[in-house]
Amino acid sequence: MQQHNVLILDFGSQYTQLIARRVRELNIYCEIHPYNKIPTNLNDFKAVILSGSPSSVRSDEAPHPDLLEIRGKKPLLAVCYGAQYLAHFSGGLVAPSNTREYGRANLSFIKENEEFFKDISEGSQVWMSHSDTIKELPTNGVLLASTHDVENAAYKIEGETTYAIQFHPEVYHSTDGKQLLANFLVNIAGVAQNWTPDSFVDETVKSLREKIGSDKVVLGLSGGVDSTVAGVLLHKAIGSNLHCIFVNNGLLRKNEFTDVLKQYEGMGLNVKGVDASARFLNELAGLSDPEAKRKAIGKVFIDVFDDEASQIEDAKWLAQGTIYPDVIESVSVNGGPSATIKSHHNVGGLPDFMKLKVVEPLRMIFKDEVRRVGASMGIDKNLLGRHPFPGPGLAIRILGDVTSEKVRILQEVDAVFINGLKENGLYDKVWQAGAILLPVNSVGVMGDERTYEKVVALRAVESTDGMTADWVNLPYEFLQKTSNEIINKVKGVNRVVYDISSKPPATIEWE
Numbered sequence: 001m002q003q004h005n006v007l008i009l010d011f012g013s014q015y016t017q018l019i020a021r022r023v024r025e026l027n028i029y030c031e032i033h034p035y036n037k038i039p040t041n042l043n044d045f046k047a048v049i050l051s052g053s054p055s056s057v058r059s060d061e062a063p064h065p066d067l068l069e070i071r072g073k074k075p076l077l078a079v080c081y082g083a084q085y086l087a088h089f090s091g092g093l094v095a096p097s098n099t100r101e102y103g104r105a106n107l108s109f110i111k112e113n114e115e116f117f118k119d120i121s122e123g124s125q126v127w128m129s130h131s132d133t134i135k136e137l138p139t140n141g142v143l144l145a146s147t148h149d150v151e152n153a154a155y156k157i158e159g160e161t162t163y164a165i166q167f168h169p170e171v172y173h174s175t176d177g178k179q180l181l182a183n184f185l186v187n188i189a190g191v192a193q194n195w196t197p198d199s200f201v202d203e204t205v206k207s208l209r210e211k212i213g214s215d216k217v218v219l220g221l222s223g224g225v226d227s228t229v230a231g232v233l234l235h236k237a238i239g240s241n242l243h244c245i246f247v248n249n250g251l252l253r254k255n256e257f258t259d260v261l262k263q264y265e266g267m268g269l270n271v272k273g274v275d276a277s278a279r280f281l282n283e284l285a286g287l288s289d290p291e292a293k294r295k296a297i298g299k300v301f302i303d304v305f306d307d308e309a310s311q312i313e314d315a316k317w318l319a320q321g322t323i324y325p326d327v328i329e330s331v332s333v334n335g336g337p338s339a340t341i342k343s344h345h346n347v348g349g350l351p352d353f354m355k356l357k358v359v360e361p362l363r364m365i366f367k368d369e370v371r372r373v374g375a376s377m378g379i380d381k382n383l384l385g386r387h388p389f390p391g392p393g394l395a396i397r398i399l400g401d402v403t404s405e406k407v408r409i410l411q412e413v414d415a416v417f418i419n420g421l422k423e424n425g426l427y428d429k430v431w432q433a434g435a436i437l438l439p440v441n442s443v444g445v446m447g448d449e450r451t452y453e454k455v456v457a458l459r460a461v462e463s464t465d466g467m468t469a470d471w472v473n474l475p476y477e478f479l480q481k482t483s484n485e486i487i488n489k490v491k492g493v494n495r496v497v498y499d500i501s502s503k504p505p506a507t508i509e510w511e
Contacts, residue, residue: 011053050082083164223260226321250277251393444494
């Protein structure tokens, strides 16, 4: 795929990941890198896209990339902040807008016979999100499009393959955004549309063989989509040198440890089950801070794998099912413009005492892409259709400290909810669902007695990659039936609520 990749430089925009999603939908591989950490292997990239940013180019703290090896040498598309940046530092003028330009707008002018706007007509809806505006185009700038309120909505630089737009083609509300990206990447930049699940499998297997050679690899399986697909990819590459371990951390769903082990029977994978639930629960005792819980689980996770890996002679690698949203959400403020949302225990390096190198075959793809890759390798569709489940398990769905009794309660509640979704034909219409045990008790009445018991929240969202999500409007009848069943069957719960928050601002998990 060399020479047919796209580099996206991130200036901290909330939409940067959406740019990657849209580019991938064109069967074009792309990578996101912080604007201040431009890759050294620029020859591997056929085109470059500059993202938007919450910053103003007029600020002293504004992101200021070194484009010396990019501008004029590679096809370049500058989006929003990127467009303002090129104007501001290349002879144009950027000034504050009289009003914040945010939301839907329509193109009122498009330059005729312009390849950049092929098959896009005047009146096309675009999405604006900026507080500065481009008053004057940069040196050699040529106006390509306007809206009623924004004269310089799109321009190009004469003598370069450089294009700039003041709107966001990556968001759903820009109705011809995908067409515009295709015009730039395919028609103008000449990027090949050859990144498919099959090509990903072929390239990844080849890369894994070259990287790992005849070494042995230890992989932590969870029963979820990511680790399973990672396992099958590694098995294709190195066969019996892959040793899979499925750890019961005591925070799995009801009966999940035995169910998952059965699930892997017949898949050809070498899988060992390890029950370390007591170790995890002991380490979590008394911890209530979400980050402290994640780090404690990560620590025991590493300890358990170190114990197991030491029993495998000459094991050199630890494989993980890390996917792209994990990587993006774990970028620190110092590592790039995006703020850390939460730490992921399977992202990053290993402690010095653990003499294993990390291999992450899915590190650069999104969840829906993982499923398509799995399908291309013939993995059972029921397994691929499983909802995502967090690595720290129920620990981050129990708000506050974690005890075995709280785990029992939440396992029972979760089983009622998930089984109910399946029985009512709703499971496959939901991207992720689960229950959360809240750190509050509420007054209730059962029979003639007053109760003071736990409150649980149910959460179901629809999404494609976990970067954004909307709550699912489950039928009232289903919610009513589920609530009754939970209260009647699960001792210790007397109130059920439903979470109707979207991401952003609310994350999918509560912790």
